[in-house]
Amino acid sequence: MAVLVTGGAGYIGSHTVAALLDKGEEVVVVDNLYQGHKEALLGGKLYKGDLRDEALLDRIFSENEIDGVIHFAANSLVGESMTNPGKYYHNNVYGTLVLLEAMKKAGVSRIVFSSTAATYGEPEKVPIDEYDRTKPTNAYGETKLAMEKMISWFDVAHGIKNVSLRYFNAAGAHESGKIGEDHTPESHLIPLVLQVALGQREFISVFGDDYPTEDGTCIRDYIHVSDLADAHIRALNRLREGGESAVYNLGNGTGFSVKQVIDVSREVTGREIPAKIVPRRSGDPAVLIASSERARTELGWTPKFADLRPIVESAWAWHSAHPDGYGK
Structure with a gap:
């Protein structure tokens, strides 16, 4: 069985791929290499292409025995999201919809989503916890919150168990x-x-x-990128062990x-x-x-x-x- 890592050639994605390989996992990566780097992959099977390509995703799931997905693929520049929100909704939200539909079709029922603490917006208190109000102040955070909610509804309707991880600065x-x-x-x-x-x-x-x-x-x-990779793998293993869907903050x-x-x-x-x-x-x-x-x-x-x-x-x-x- 393999883990599909979307955006696996990106910064946090590539470190998560490396950590999965260290644990003996079979890894499949899909990345359009728009911001990712093929040189950042220390192993795994790469499919170069866009997450919004339904035929590509169907091929990935048919050619590999995927038992879980770790989802990083997204645009993530706050400033750009405010001047070009359509780009963020189309890539982030629609891309996630295509992924979830492909998972449903293939019978894959576990996803770990790399979300963001930008879903909270201006904090009501510090430190922020998972029960605090979510009111993003930029389109990037708004699309990530929309992705979280959509993933949750796919759990309600189709039993796709999920963990969303919210954090600030990888380093x-x-x-x-x-x-x-x-x-x-x-x-x-x-x-x-x-x-x-x-x-x-x-x-x-x-x-x-x-x-x-x-x-x-x-x-x-600031959280070390290897610590973030470890958290994503722990979240996937929690779902493998039958854990319920959940949201977790990651902070130092x-x-x-x-x-x-x-x-x-x-x-x-x-x-x-x-x-x-x-x-x-x-x-x-x-x-x-x-x-x-x-x-x-x-x-x-x-x-x-x-x-x-x-x-x-x-x-x-x-x-x-x-x-x-x-x-x-």
Whole structure:
């Protein structure tokens, strides 16, 4: 039996594929390579194509004995989702519908969905837990919430059991040094800071230093990508063992400020990394941290990389060895 990983050539998807292979799982990947990289796959059977291609999905399910799906494939840029929401609804929501219909037809009844803490919108309290209000403030988060709800209704109607995992910022790179983070355009703080260390950017912009936090900069949840991969596999195994559908937050429990990320990056790289204070971005909350108590209790998930330094160290090992990303 095999695990189908959609978007498996992407950042988190490729690390999950690597973790599945380490556990002796047979892996099948579908990815259109729009943002993913074939070089990021350490193994598995790749089908290059779009999730919205019904014939392709039917072929994947007919040619392989799939017993579960881990679903990463989606557009994920918040800013772009606000200027081109149609793209996000068509790819994210419609793509998930095509996937669910193919699963139903093939009799595959387990799916782990890589969701986002952006489904919560502005937090009512910190840390955020799974019972808090969901009110996204951008089209990206809205499409992810719509995907969660659609998956849940396929459980009601067709018995497709599911786990949705909500988290904020993936970071770091694989311990082997073979795979890491390569986005175009790059929007994540840690790789942007490391680009300054590599001389690819003149400085890192800090969007406001007058927030009600200890050092005045925003605090965010950072989770090592390998810890996220582990959580997705644990969620799939929970469904394999007969577990009911559920939603889990994944977080490190404390969060780190923008200034902390820059300071630790300076220590790890030994580079100056100039920073420039610029005006706040509209809608940036001071603190975003997700509580992962439920995941710890029910999935037995505990992040191995709870501190910021090893996360940055692994990212720096990747970026310094691959300053231009994959195959460039």
